Amino acid sequence: MNLKGLSFTNDWTLFLDRDGVINRRIPDGYVTRWEEFEFLDGVPEALRILSEIFGRIIIVSNQQGIGKGIMTTDQLIGLDARMREEIRKAGGWIDASYYSPHLEKDDHPDRKPAPGMGLKAKADFPEIDFTRSIMVGDTTSDIEFGKNLGMMTVCIGPEKISADHNFDSLLDFANAINVNSKFHPPAGGPNSGK
Numbered sequence: 001m002n003l004k005g006l007s008f009t010n011d012w013t014l015f016l017d018r019d020g021v022i023n024r025r026i027p028d029g030y031v032t033r034w035e036e037f038e039f040l041d042g043v044p045e046a047l048r049i050l051s052e053i054f055g056r057i058i059i060v061s062n063q064q065g066i067g068k069g070i071m072t073t074d075q076l077i078g079l080d081a082r083m084r085e086e087i088r089k090a091g092g093w094i095d096a097s098y099y100s101p102h103l104e105k106d107d108h109p110d111r112k113p114a115p116g117m118g119l120k121a122k123a124d125f126p127e128i129d130f131t132r133s134i135m136v137g138d139t140t141s142d143i144e145f146g147k148n149l150g151m152m153t154v155c156i157g158p159e160k161i162s163a164d165h166n167f168d169s170l171l172d173f174a175n176a177i178n179v180n181s182k183f184h185p186p187a188g189g190p191n192s193g194k
Contacts (some may be wrong), residue, residue, distance in 0.1 A: 008054070009055075014058070015135045016060070019031065021156050022040065022083070023037050024041060045171075050170075091093070115148045115149050133149070136170065137155065137159075
C-alpha cells in the first residue's frame with residue numbers, strides 16, 4: 001500500500017503498540033512505575049498531529065509482566081492514566097487502551113498477534129472499519145496483529161519488519177501521513193473535550 005495513494009480522514013482509526021512506539025522499551029524488562037516511563041523522541045508532538053487526523057486512537061499492548069507477577073493490574077492502569085494525561089497536555093488524545101496480561105506460552109486470543117484486543121475495540125467502537133485502520137508497532141507480533149484484522153501496517157524503529165510501511169519514529173510517520181490528511185479540524189483535534 002502506498003501512503004500517497006490514500007487520503008486520511010477522521011473516519012480512520014489508528015491502533016498503536018505502546019512499548020517501543022510510544023515509550024522506550026526496557027530490554028528484557030517491563031515498565032512498572034512512572035519513573036521508568038520515558039516517551040520516545042517526538043512522540044508527544046506526533047500524537048498531537050495524529051489526533052488531528054484520526055477519529056480514534058487506540059493502544060493495544062501485550063503486558064505479560066502482569067502474568068509473570070512483576071507488576072499488578074492497578075500499576076498498569078495507573079501508568080496508562082498518567083501517560084494519557086501527559087499526551088493530553090501535549091495536545092493529543094488516546095480514546096482507549098487495551099492490554100493483554102497473558103503469558104506468551106498461554107497462546108491467549110487477546111494476546112497479539114491474535115486479534116482479541118482489536119475485536120474488543122470494535123465492540124466498544126462499532127464504527128471502526130479495519131480496512132480503514134492502521135496498526136503501528138515495532139515487533140512482528142504487532143504487524144501480524146494488524147494483518148490478521150485486515151489493517152494497513154506500519155513498523156516503527158530500526159528493525160525493518162515486513163510491514164506495509166517502515167518509519168524510523170512515530171513522528172516521521174505522523175509527518176508523512178499529515179501530508180495526506182484531508183481533515184484539519186480546529187485546534188484541539190476531533191477528540192477534544194471527550
